[in-house]
Amino acid sequence: EPEVTQTPSHQVTQMGQEVILRCVPISNHLYFYWYRQILGQKVEFLVSFYNNEISEKSEIFDDQFSVERPDGSNFTLKIRSTKLEDSAMYFCASNLSEQPQHFGDGTRLSIL
Amino acid sequence: KNQVEQSPQSLIILEGKNCTLQCNYTVSPFSNLRWYKQDTGRGPVSLTIMTFSENTKSNGRYTATLDADTKQSSLHITASQLSDSASYICVVSAIFSSGSARQLTFGSGTQLTVLP
Numbered sequence: 036e037p038e039v040t041q042t043p044s045h046q047v048t049q050m051g052q053e054v055i056l057r058c059v060p061i062s063n064h065l066y067f068y069w070y071r072q073i074l075g076q077k078v079e080f081l082v083s084f085y086n087n088e089i090s091e092k093s094e095i096f097d098d099q100f101s102v103e104r105p106d107g108s109n110f111t112l113k114i115r116s117t118k119l120e121d122s123a124m125y126f127c128a129s130n131l132s133e134q135p136q137h138f139g140d141g142t143r144l145s146i147l
Numbered sequence: 148k149n150q151v152e153q154s155p156q157s158l159i160i161l162e163g164k165n166c167t168l169q170c171n172y173t174v175s176p177f178s179n180l181r182w183y184k185q186d187t188g189r190g191p192v193s194l195t196i197m198t199f200s201e202n203t204k205s206n207g208r209y210t211a212t213l214d215a216d217t218k219q220s221s222l223h224i225t226a227s228q229l230s231d232s233a234s235y236i237c238v239v240s241a242i243f244s245s246g247s248a249r250q251l252t253f254g255s256g257t258q259l260t261v262l263p
Contacts (some may be wrong), residue, residue: 137191
């Protein structure tokens with residue numbers, strides 16, 4: 036069964052540095068999402084992406100965040116200047132319009 | 148504000164027993180309700196998805212119910228197995244104003260532990 040894959044599985048970064056989290060959604064999916072889950076808390080929506088542009092974003096997704104689909108397969112989340120509170124598990128998801136979102140196994144981001 | 152509340156927060160049962168997890172939501176405009184299973188260190192995996200008109204849906208040993216009037220859902224697990232130990236998350240989908248995608252609101256999950 037096709038899967039959403041995310042790399043790296045764990046990313047350690049110094050505060051203030053830029054970080055790029057990478058995702059390869061399922062190949063025929065059209066909608067792409069990023070979520071985050073701070074340790075011990077619920078999963079939170081960050082952003083959705085469709086037709087090469089952001090569809091919706093939450094208040095968490097401020098100017099420090101950006102997303103790109105640089106080629107036909109990758110979907111990236113960039114955090115420009117990381118803060119301690121950005122430490123979390125970041126999940127990528129994708130789906131067709133009416134189908135359940137398929138989630139990757141996440142990237143654990145640790146900011147030092 | 149869209150919210151999803153789950154109970155209990157955690158549950159411990161013996162292998163072979165049944166259990167029921169609860170979910171209450173205030174999400175609008177409602178699109179559908181999903182139950183996800185999240186193993187430790189993994190991404191959520193969809194178990195069931197129900198739309199407004201569906202009252203019950205089964206997936207093997209998992210049976211989900213939905214009461215759209217009271218905005219409540221339950222997930223019943225029968226004949227539990229050790230591998231059922233995980234966090235079970237109720238997720239309610241709303242349609243974005245643009246209509247282009249679905250926004251998911253996650254509950255905090257019920258941490259289920261199945262003991263031998």
